[in-house]
Amino acid sequence: MPWAVAGGLSGVGQAALTALEALEVRYADTFLVSGAAGGVGTVAAQLARAAGATVTGTAREENHAYLRHLGTIPVAYGNGLVDRVRELAPGGVDVALDAAGEDGLRAAVALVADRDRVGTVDACERLGARWIAGRRSAARLGVLVRLWVAGALHTHVRAA
Structure with missing residues (x-):
């Protein structure tokens, strides 16, 4: 394992794993990850997919192909985010993790009914x-x- 990967797994990987444990992400959940192309978001999205969740992730347009490669449904940041997520997840969002800042967290709080299943690393x-x-x-x-x-x-x- 390259040193850059090892260093990332120690920090962002364990933060993502801790978050999924705390939020009790499970099979058949619809999971929203804000900042899904970043370190914590990338690992969280993959772990949630492995658990059987459907994962939607926010990211800049240039990262959407990367998210699709991970099995994550990409959605763009910005105005109208809540409506775009509702369109992609008509059955609702069960659980959310914010790894990108306050805008993503505001969307998560608007989309997830159970506040115990909305988490942030900020x-x-x-x-x-x-x-x-x-x-x-x-x-x-x-x-x-x-x-x-x-x-x-x-x-x-992205940079070592």
Whole structure:
């Protein structure tokens, strides 16, 4: 494993895994990830897909092909986000993780009925979401490394 990947899995990978555990992402959930092309979002989207969730992820247009490659339904940031997500997920959104900032979190709070299933890695609890601090452990890192080695977890290092 390249050092850049190892360093990323230790931080962003464990933050994503912690978030999915805290939000109890499970089979048949519709999961929204804000910032899905970033470090935490990329890992969270893949772990949720592996758990059997349908994943929609926000990202800039230039990252939509990457998200499709991961099995994530891409949706553009910006005005009208809530309506675009509702169009893509007519049955509703069960759980959401914000890894991109306040706009994505506002959309998540508007889309998910159960606030216990809306999380953020940014400290924006005042919007009614759960702040999720990454919990690092050798066991969590081991899970991520095994998935990466097996080819079941992909990362994209933009700069090393």
